[in-house]
Amino acid sequence: MRRLHGVVYFLLLCCLTSRAQTTVADIFGRTLNTRGITLVDWDGFMANPLLKFYIYAPTNAALPGSATLTANGARIYFDANSTVSSNGPTKTISLTSTSIGVPIRMSIFPDRDSASEEYTLTIVFTASNSIKQTNTVPIHVIDQDRQRTNAFMTTVNFDKDATGFFTNASRRALVQQAADDWCYFFTNMGTAKVSINAEQTFIWSNNFDGGYYVRNTNAYTGYQLYAYGTTNSTHRSGGEASYAGGVQTSNGVALKIKRSGGFEAEIYGNYNTRGWLFLTNESDWLATGNLGAETNDFYSIAHHEIGHALIFNEAHPGFNTARTNGAFTSAAVTNYFGGIVPIDTSDHLNGSIDPESGQGSFGYEYYGSIPRKRWVMTKLDLLCAQEVGYTLRDVSALAALTWTNTALTPAYVGIDYSNALSATGGIVVYVWDVVSGTLPPGMTLDSFSGALVGTPTSSGTFSFDVRVRDYHENQPGVTQTINFVVSPPPALQLSLFNNGAQPRILVAGTTGQHQTIEGSGNLSNWFTLTTNATGTNLFEFNDPDGWQSPTRFYRALVVP
Numbered sequence: 163m164r165r166l167h168g169v170v171y172f173l174l175l176c177c178l179t180s181r182a183q184t185t186v187a188d189i190f191g192r193t194l195n196t197r198g199i200t201l202v203d204w205d206g207f208m209a210n211p212l213l214k215f216y217i218y219a220p221t222n223a224a225l226p227g228s229a230t231l232t233a234n235g236a237r238i239y240f241d242a243n244s245t246v247s248s249n250g251p252t253k254t255i256s257l258t259s260t261s262i263g264v265p266i267r268m269s270i271f272p273d274r275d276s277a278s279e280e281y282t283l284t285i286v287f288t289a290s291n292s293i294k295q296t297n298t299v300p301i302h303v304i305d306q307d308r309q310r311t312n313a314f315m316t317t318v319n320f321d322k323d324a325t326g327f328f329t330n331a332s333r334r335a336l337v338q339q340a341a342d343d344w345c346y347f348f349t350n351m352g353t354a355k356v357s358i359n360a361e362q363t364f365i366w367s368n369n370f371d372g373g374y375y376v377r378n379t380n381a382y383t384g385y386q387l388y389a390y391g392t393t394n395s396t397h398r399s400g401g402e403a404s405y406a407g408g409v410q411t412s413n414g415v416a417l418k419i420k421r422s423g424g425f426e427a428e429i430y431g432n433y434n435t436r437g438w439l440f441l442t443n444e445s446d447w448l449a450t451g452n453l454g455a456e457t458n459d460f461y462s463i464a465h466h467e468i469g470h471a472l473i474f475n476e477a478h479p480g481f482n483t484a485r486t487n488g489a490f491t492s493a494a495v496t497n498y499f500g501g502i503v504p505i506d507t508s509d510h511l512n513g514s515i516d517p518e519s520g521q522g523s524f525g526y527e528y529y530g531s532i533p534r535k536r537w538v539m540t541k542l543d544l545l546c547a548q549e550v551g552y553t554l555r556d557v558s559a560l561a562a563l564t565w566t567n568t569a570l571t572p573a574y575v576g577i578d579y580s581n582a583l584s585a586t587g588g589i590v591v592y593v594w595d596v597v598s599g600t601l602p603p604g605m606t607l608d609s610f611s612g613a614l615v616g617t618p619t620s621s622g623t624f625s626f627d628v629r630v631r632d633y634h635e636n637q638p639g640v641t642q643t644i645n646f647v648v649s650p651p652p653a654l655q656l657s658l659f660n661n662g663a664q665p666r667i668l669v670a671g672t673t674g675q676h677q678t679i680e681g682s683g684n685l686s687n688w689f690t691l692t693t694n695a696t697g698t699n700l701f702e703f704n705d706p707d708g709w710q711s712p713t714r715f716y717r718a719l720v721v722p
């Protein structure tokens with residue numbers, strides 16, 4: 163029997179000690195297991211920010227151990243050394259210390275709706291003694307996509323397709339989508355209408371060994387893209403702006419960007435003859451890596467070649483200047499990238515990884531620290547487009563961190579209070595803290611929401627500096643001085659009304675304040691009649707015994 167007791171005791175100990183959790187923390191050291199991870203889907207169809215989190219082994223685990231992370235969404239991905247699938251991504255890390263977190267990064271491939279999404283991160287930790295611990299952590303996706311029409315338009319003209327490649331409507335739609343996805347980020351810049359016959363564009367023959375000029379048979383505003391099938395010995399596609407055509411003009415001023423160009427789609431495949439995947443669903447982003455030995459994603463290559471036609475080609479005077487310099491050098495580009503962004507002889511940003519998404523930038527799509535699948539534009543590409551001559555729209559990826567509310571409503575001593583500071587811009591997962599001064603006694607600042615909450619215990623005007631930072635490491639954030647007034651609550655007002663059989667007692671206090679109404683027959687012994695549990699400002703009580711007592715006095719008191 164003693165032996166059996168020993169076994170039972172051992173099992174109980176085992177269950178108790180396995181309760182320590184695998185912990186997820188953010189870059190500010192906040193534990194996220196209950197609150198969840200937040201990802202951001204930026205406005206527009208672009209590579210979203212790759213956000214860093216830390217995984218900590220359970221504090222009582224036998225180490226070294228490992229953790230396998232999965233998430234139940236096809237568009238979610240981890241950083242490199244991970245897999246993606248239609249069931250969601252997987253990543254395995256090793257954990258050798260309970261005190262040092264292992265960094266992992268997560269993001270979500272863009273969609274086009276504006277709906278926030280919820281997923282679950284599952285972490286299965288396995289200790290060196292094979293004991294497993296499973297944790298689930300919510301994943302919240304803030305979707306910043308806005309439903310708005312493009313301001314800068316690209317008209318896609320398929321009339322020059324002699325191959326029949328674009329007789330298929332879904333192929334045409336993918337070309338228009340790829341062009342629209344770039345143009346979404348541009349303002350209309352007031353570009354002048356291009357009249358019939360005013361613009362000249364070169365149409366390539368097969369093998370890129372000749373061609374002919376066409377003049378536009380339609381008037382348009384924005385950009386005209388001639389998309390047509392082609393074939394050549396290396397099975398490469400092409401994209402370029404029109405050397406022979408004019409530049410865009412705005413109010414009579416010449417801009418540094420052209421107004422037409424071409425997209426030559428290789429009809430047999432991308433550097434092979436495996437054909438194309440014509441995928442329209444965003445969840446199919448992971449279908450191919452566009453490598454030589456696999457069937458490539460038509461959208462990816464259309465996106466790339468149209469990027470040449472609209473931006474990354476020397477026919478654009480603005481690009482030609484950068485190319486002559488060997489790099490993009492504008493302040494916007496260098497501030498974001500941390501230096502100039504070289505341009506190679508193929509007009510590609512060879513060697514440059516977009517800092518916030520981890521994706522290779524334009525022409526460097528096979529590189530980066532995220533799964534290399536469908537190609538989409540990066541924030542760096544957009545800042546380069548700006549240097550070429552496009553004016554960028556007010557999209558969330560470009561918005562600077564800014565305060566939107568510094569004015570807190572006054573508080574009253576003893577009354578529950580909650581009111582939030584607020585900010586906008588940056589990567590919108592914020593951390594709020596007090597960097598100087600002190601909060602009123604009884605109050606705290608919620609680091610996630612910016613809400614000042616609590617029950618103040620003393621009155622006065624309190625001045626303190628609050629800093630908000632967005633989801634970047636080693637950034638100063640933006641600090642504001644907050645002046646916060648805590649007042650003594652106004653005195654109670656008690657009114658008594660003749661309400662037939664029952665006296666009606668009305669207490670006017672302050673919303674959120676709790677009072678009791680007390681009665682007495684002699685002004686020395688008081689008894690509680692009722693309590694204002696809901697904290698309403700005007701609190702009413704009808705005393706059923708009021709007229710039956712020989713004498714009854716009433717008073718109201720604030721409940722501490």
Ligand SMILES: [Zn+2]
Binds near residue numbers: 466470508510525
């Ligand atoms: Zn290219």
